[in-house]
Amino acid sequence: MSSTPPVPTSGKPRSADRSPYLAPKPLTSTTKEDGQPPVDPSDLANAMKNLNTLQSVKTPAGSAAPSAATSPDVSGSNSPNPPGQLQLEGLDKLIQQNPLAMPAGEGKLEGKTISVPGTPHFGAQSELLKTLDDATKVLRQSSKAPTRAPSVSGIGAVVEKPDYSEAKIVVAMVGLPARGKSYLSNRLMRYLRWLEYKVDVFNVGQLRRSKARAEQQLGGEKVDHSADYFSASNEKGQAIREQLASESLESLISWLKKEGNVGIMDATNSTFDRREKIRKRVAQEPGLQLLFLESFCNDPKVIAANVVLKARSGDPDYAGMSEEEAQRDFRKRIEAYERVYQTITEPGISFCRILNVGQQVTINRIDGYLQSRIAFYLMNLHLKPRHIYLSRHGESMYNVSGKIGGDSDISPQGWQYAKALPDLVRQNIGDGPLEVWTSTLQRTIQTGSFLPFEHKTWKSLDELDAGVCDGMTYEEIEEKYPEDYEARDEDKFNYRYRGGESYRDVVVRLEPVIMELERQENILIIAHQAILRSLYAYFMALSQEELPYIKIPLHTLIKITPMAYGCHEERYPLPIAAVDTHRPNPKKMAEQHAEQNAAHPDVAKIEVARDYFGASAAPPPGGAPPPPEPGVSASGVTKALEKDVENGGMTPKAAHQEVKD
Amino acid sequence: MAAPLYVTQSGRLWHAGLILIVTVGLPARGKTHISRALERYLRWLGVKTRVYSLGDYRRKVLGGAENIPADYFKLNKTERTDETNTLRRKIKLDLEEEIWDYFQVQGGQVVIYDANNGNMKSRKETRDRFEERGVHVIFLESQCDKEDIITANIRSVKLSSPDYQGWDADRAVADYWSRIRDQQVFYEEVTAEEGPFIKVMNVGERIEVNRIEGYLQSRCCFFLMNIHTSPRTIYFARSGQSLIEHSYKADSDLSSAGWEYADRLKAAVMARRKAVRAERRRKSEVGGESEENPLIVWTSARRRAYHTAWPFVHSGYKVVQKPIMSEINPGVWDGLSTQEAKERYPDEWERFLADPYAHRAPRAESYHDLSVRVEPIIFELERCQEDLLIIGHASVIRCLLAYLVGLPPNEVPAVEIARGDLVEVTPASYGVVSRAFHFWSGEGRGDLAGGNLYENFAEATTGKGRIPAESGVNFAADAMDMEREARDEQDMDKERKKRMSAGMGLGLEKMKSLEGGRGTASAPPEVVREEAEEAREDLFDEQEGEATGQKRDGRAMSIIQI
Incomplete structure (x- = not known):
């Protein structure tokens, strides 16, 4: 390794001291910025000198006289056990114990460094970054530009959410009862919300039921919502349903105009007439796009399963009926719709027709990027039962020393976890097929190295890039940049490390991974805390505020089973000691219960039970916010579904369909 | 046959297997445009991809018009002599062997087989032949029901054919149209029974997808959903x-x-x-x-x-x-x-x-x-x-x-x-x-x-x-x-x-994209000329597949000093 840093003799003087002017040149106007204190010439000269020095800084380490500022090991040097040494010892031991532990280990040990010191020389450990920022600030102050691009100093900044205000789409579902319309609308909502679009489902059935109940509570009679009500020959019912549909559409449109991006109208919309009315109404609103989404299903098994589920799910429409009666009535309702059902054949409208969820997809006049995203997403869905397993890498050397980022090896305990993992997985999936996905970082590859399945390495699964803070401990960051440290806690999802990423950036880069995950069957993902938080939030429909605080402990296998209304989760912690890398949200420390919810979303919390009155969302206009419905036992349904899953009898496609009008 | 050939060069590709995309469509339906765009995209992704054009291949093997039997382009099989039929068949099979060679020897992963392929029976033969060798076959049908798009297509790439040298442009377009109509009689659309397919209507206006599975395959669909041909810079x-x-x-x-x-x-x-x-x-x-x-x-x-x-x-x-x-x-x-x-x-x-x-x-x-x-x-x-x-x-x-x-x-x-x-x-x-x-x-x-x-x-x-x-x-x-x-x-x-936002807001934008024509391939005339030059092809080819001509070097980028 070279011992002397190259001297900046390349002859080309740097900009700061020879440039004709120091300020961004005003383009059109020469107005001066008011209240600008003049810059002391000596400060300016000093700043330029500093900049010149910085521009010639080349070597992170190994320079003739390594100062504390440029050495990569500043943070580790205080530690009694320098991480490098610890790694070697741990590995040596491990390889002695188990020659199979690391097939490539020996070559690596001989060859080069196992774990490259991840300290960039402009990292926040050194003083260089501060010197640079100070110099930049002085230069900017001396600028005569009328306006300046915003600039940040320090180790990062909170980044605004991208502007989605132009995306305004009405998605109108089309399909017979029990065809999976609600399933599709919920999936779509979960996906788009994860991508930070404002999405809501406007369910006409919910509106009808909550209105009926409000009436009943006011002393009216119980409204008959049996199949007769849905018959095309029932003129009164027809008119009421017509009225409800347009009411629901109106509230959807006004919500879209106010704040929403995608409003999903969950109703049968089964006739040309009805769809034409929707089209005309939406066409009156400039800036709103309309996309019909038809769910078509001709697999009798799927429909039958949906009918059973509907009858069993505690729908208040069937309160007081036996399960058989309910099924019979529901079938009659479907028939009533079938008689008048018209599949989409209208020319010139945007639609997406999905046959048996993903078997065949027809896409017509998809206009705009978001619409094509929606179509592509729906194309990739399938209903085959499967599990997704999430696991963090085994404890790494950086975990032990409390540092973030890096590409360190796993610790001896980490290796224990890696070795225990195959048995744990086998107990769960038996001989079923499984694919293992890891990131490109050593700690995940090592953790997965004993798993006898096909492996894929994804660059997109690499840990959130902590930029200039890579290789530091949280304590160091807090000490050196206290304001930044607090800023990150203020808004962790939006905080982007300088030269690195924010959680949002991670979500954006994980989007293709999600798309591929939707297409796959059994997958085990071995990745990192921030990555798994983001993936977990997608499956569990958690908000951006909750996402950065989800608890994903080390040495724990999380099993996720996609089901009708969400995902079922089980955790298998292994009794192998590991450090706790979870940093709770300081704001929420007080509100302990909120934290608990985010950290342990237990099964009861998952919305397996159907929300028949839209109680979880904002109350529909015209309908009073309904009190908890005594007739529906959410936990009962949950238990039934759980049991079905355990027995393997429940496939996601069998789940939950219902009629709306 | 051969074991499934995973061509995951240096571990950088997805395990997507081998894919053959067979284009289907009447002449001037933008098949070549779509094939080239798809090839570009897949290559860029790092997937070894190549377009094989039946027309190009025939030209390479048989040479110019003087070497082609007079009845080679007769539309109906019975109108051709047995020798010609044998020759046609041989050329098709030889090309398919060459495609197989690309898969097996050269390490290709995706081939786009650019030809009309309007005959259901012969499509089935091609599919069977490749599927039994472990290649996943998809049909990519390009349809167009807008006359102005087709006409624009004819004008932009077909009129430079030697056939129409010295013709009045409008007369040439009319003549080409009559040829397309002749072929329409024998044309059979791809049906759901034939297996996985993607149908593209009017270059991206409508996409129909049947039984498309697999990573690359669905990527292709998403890609086809997003392309358009409106002019822009x-x-x-x-x-x-x-x-x-x-x-x-x-x-x-x-x-x-x-x-x-x-x-x-x-x-x-x-x-x-x-x-x-x-x-x-x-x-x-x-x-x-x-x-x-x-x-x-x-x-x-x-x-x-x-x-x-x-x-x-x-x-x-x-x-x-x-x-x-x-x-x-x-x-x-x-x-x-x-x-x-x-x-x-x-x-x-x-x-x-x-x-x-x-x-x-x-x-x-x-x-x-x-x-x-x-x-x-x-x-x-x-x-x-x-x-x-x-x-x-x-x-x-x-x-x-x-x-x-x-x-x-x-x-x-x-x-x-x-x-x-x-x-x-x-x-x-x-x-x-x-x-x-x-x-x-x-x-x-x-x-x-x-x-x-x-x-x-x-x-x-x-x-x-x-x-x-x-x-x-x-x-x-x-x-x-x-x-x-x-x-x-x-x-x-x-x-x-100001005018835009004052007037009709998004409404105008939308109108523009509706009329301004997806698929009205109205590239600048100068460019069209260049491209046409390169894509010189004889019209008869259309029966088998559109030629793309011997390639221009689109890569050369000159630095122009102004």
């Missing part, structure tokens, strides 16, 4: 020089030279837009200004890029920051010069030189990683109907340009993008036309010291970053004039924006 420019050029992590501000560059860039873009509009008007392509595309600017979220777009932000243009457009991550090589990287990481350096596209330095991104990362940008780029200026980093521009121009992956790291050149890309019939305009020669144009090796690898190794000797006569010299023009241009853009 895409500009690329690098970000200005920053204070600490050689560090990725520092994410430093622009230097004063960088700010100067930002102003010059804006002026240059304005001047080019004006020139392009004048050119189009001269060729009476656009009627009024209202048909002119608005300009949108995309930058990465890095300071040096966003700040370079600041003059645009300042004057009210829409500037979008896209975090996934950050430059290639140099990992542990951040801040190292070429020399230092060589000394500190000799093994890595060797491997990097051996394969600069695929090699990933520790914790860094390879160019392949970068390509995968910016893929969503490709889709947005394809989808975007406005004129676009992308202010980015050399590595990202390299990837995007390589995609647009259709370079093989291993050439991506060597694409030269000097700071101070504005690259203008105009989509044309079977590809794009790209030109570069030099507008700035100030400090930081190149990186001759090799201080930022990952980012400036190409320029540092080829010497491209050097300032052109005659830099006196260029864009930059006309700064005064340019700034005035820029102001005019900007006022016009503002005016237009």
Whole structure:
């Protein structure tokens, strides 16, 4: 390794001291910025000198006289056990114990460094970054530009959410009862919300039921919502349903105009007439796009399963009926719709027709990027039962020393976890097929190295890039940049490390991974805390505020089973000691219960039970916010579904369909 | 037969297996356009892909018209002699053998088989033959029910055929139409029983998809959903020089030279837009200004890029920051010069030189990683109907340009993008036309010291970053004039924006995309001529497959000094 840093003799003087002017040149106007204190010439000269020095800084380490500022090991040097040494010892031991532990280990040990010191020389450990920022600030102050691009100093900044205000789409579902319309609308909502679009489902059935109940509570009679009500020959019912549909559409449109991006109208919309009315109404609103989404299903098994589920799910429409009666009535309702059902054949409208969820997809006049995203997403869905397993890498050397980022090896305990993992997985999936996905970082590859399945390495699964803070401990960051440290806690999802990423950036880069995950069957993902938080939030429909605080402990296998209304989760912690890398949200420390919810979303919390009155969302206009419905036992349904899953009898496609009008 | 051939070169591809995409469609339905676009996309993703055209192959084997039996192009099998039928069959089978050879010996992963394939029985034969060898076969049918699109297609690529030399254009179009109608009689659409298919109506207006499974396959669908053929221009420019050029992590501000560059860039873009509009008007392509595309600017979220777009932000243009457009991550090589990287990481350096596209330095991104990362940008780029200026980093521009121009992956790291050149890309019939305009020669144009090796690898190794000797006569010299023009241009853009928002808002946009014609391949006439020249083909070919002609070199990009 070279011992002397190259001297900046390349002859080309740097900009700061020879440039004709120091300020961004005003383009059109020469107005001066008011209240600008003049810059002391000596400060300016000093700043330029500093900049010149910085521009010639080349070597992170190994320079003739390594100062504390440029050495990569500043943070580790205080530690009694320098991480490098610890790694070697741990590995040596491990390889002695188990020659199979690391097939490539020996070559690596001989060859080069196992774990490259991840300290960039402009990292926040050194003083260089501060010197640079100070110099930049002085230069900017001396600028005569009328306006300046915003600039940040320090180790990062909170980044605004991208502007989605132009995306305004009405998605109108089309399909017979029990065809999976609600399933599709919920999936779509979960996906788009994860991508930070404002999405809501406007369910006409919910509106009808909550209105009926409000009436009943006011002393009216119980409204008959049996199949007769849905018959095309029932003129009164027809008119009421017509009225409800347009009411629901109106509230959807006004919500879209106010704040929403995608409003999903969950109703049968089964006739040309009805769809034409929707089209005309939406066409009156400039800036709103309309996309019909038809769910078509001709697999009798799927429909039958949906009918059973509907009858069993505690729908208040069937309160007081036996399960058989309910099924019979529901079938009659479907028939009533079938008689008048018209599949989409209208020319010139945007639609997406999905046959048996993903078997065949027809896409017509998809206009705009978001619409094509929606179509592509729906194309990739399938209903085959499967599990997704999430696991963090085994404890790494950086975990032990409390540092973030890096590409360190796993610790001896980490290796224990890696070795225990195959048995744990086998107990769960038996001989079923499984694919293992890891990131490109050593700690995940090592953790997965004993798993006898096909492996894929994804660059997109690499840990959130902590930029200039890579290789530091949280304590160091807090000490050196206290304001930044607090800023990150203020808004962790939006905080982007300088030269690195924010959680949002991670979500954006994980989007293709999600798309591929939707297409796959059994997958085990071995990745990192921030990555798994983001993936977990997608499956569990958690908000951006909750996402950065989800608890994903080390040495724990999380099993996720996609089901009708969400995902079922089980955790298998292994009794192998590991450090706790979870940093709770300081704001929420007080509100302990909120934290608990985010950290342990237990099964009861998952919305397996159907929300028949839209109680979880904002109350529909015209309908009073309904009190908890005594007739529906959410936990009962949950238990039934759980049991079905355990027995393997429940496939996601069998789940939950219902009629709306 | 042979075991499934996984061609996952150096582990960088998905395990997608072998895929044969068979195009189906009548002549002038844009099959070749779609095939080429798809090929470009897949190649860019790093998938070894090739278009095989039956017409090209026949021409290669049989030679010119004098060697072809007179009844070779008779539509009905019974009208042809037995020898001719045998010959036709032999040519088809030979081509299919060649395709198999590409899969098996040359390590190809996807083949697009460009021919009419209008006969169901012969389609089934092809499918069976490949499926029993473990190749996944998909039909890609291109339909078009809009006469104006077909006519535009005929005008843009078919009329240059020797058949129509000296013909009156309208008569030639009518004649071609009658030929298409003759073939229509024998044409059989792809049905659901035939297996997986993608049907594309009017180049992306409607897509029908049947039983499409697999990663690459569904990627292809998504891609086909997003392409359009409305005319527009895409500009690329690098970000200005920053204070600490050689560090990725520092994410430093622009230097004063960088700010100067930002102003010059804006002026240059304005001047080019004006020139392009004048050119189009001269060729009476656009009627009024209202048909002119608005300009949108995309930058990465890095300071040096966003700040370079600041003059645009300042004057009210829409500037979008896209975090996934950050430059290639140099990992542990951040801040190292070429020399230092060589000394500190000799093994890595060797491997990097051996394969600069695929090699990933520790914790860094390879160019392949970068390509995968910016893929969503490709889709947005394809989808975007406005004129676009992308202010980015050399590595990202390299990837995007390589995609647009259709370079093989291993050439991506060597694409030269000097700071101070504005690259203008105009989509044309079977590809794009790209030109570069030099507008700035100030400090930081190149990186001759090799201080930022990952980012400036190409320029540092080829010497491209050097300032052109005659830099006196260029864009930059006309700064005064340019700034005035820029102001005019900007006022016009503002005016237009006002009118748009005052009038009908999004309604107008929508109307435009409906009428302005998906698929009315109205590339600039000059370009059409060039392309047609290259795509010279004889009409009869249409019966078998559209020829694409012996390829132009779309890669050549000349630096034009203004």
